[in-house]
Amino acid sequence: MKNLGREDDARDVVQSSFEKLWINREQVDAARSKSYLFTIAYHQMIDHIRKSKRIQLRDDFREDAQVQHIPANNTRKLLEEALSRLGETQRSLIMLKDYEGYSYEEIGRITGLNESQVKVYLHRARLQLRDYIVKMENVL
Structure with missing residues (x-):
């Protein structure tokens, strides 16, 4: 969902x-x-x-x-916008790990990636999320 x-x-x-x-x-x-x-x-x-x-x-x-027009100061919409900017794989990995709580091994089995790939893709996705969310023009 x-x-x-x-x-x-x-x-x-x-x-x-x-x-x-x-x-x-x-x-x-x-x-x-x-x-x-x-x-x-x-x-x-x-x-x-x-x-x-x-x-x-x-x-x-x-x-x-x-x-x-996107309303200002809406944290949920900001997060959804940030997630939508991620690639399909990165968004899925974020959702499986941070929202659903699966382990790296379980995520690897679900997505067909090995555990180190899951970690690398998750790290890069989180960096992209951080970079987008902390930009002042996205918050204001």
Whole structure:
């Protein structure tokens, strides 16, 4: 839900993930089913984000598109804006580690990265977040 922003989209991703788990239930070890499900959900989410970005870009370039004013001093919106500027992988890693509380090893299994890659990508993502959030023009 945090990465997709809309509850309906999140429900669709969860539904399709469970559907894929059900289809492959005979090949999936029961002890690893949770990890398998999160991996599927992660990949479904990435696919959904990529698809919606293509649609959104097309809508953004319409001639009648309006410029939206972002209210000042809204911490939540500032954080959401900062997160939206991250790449899909970095945003997902931030959400899995800092929001969901998964360990580096679990995140690595879900995303298909090794533990050191997870740490490096998380570090870089946090630096980008910090750099964006502490800029005065983003706060005012």
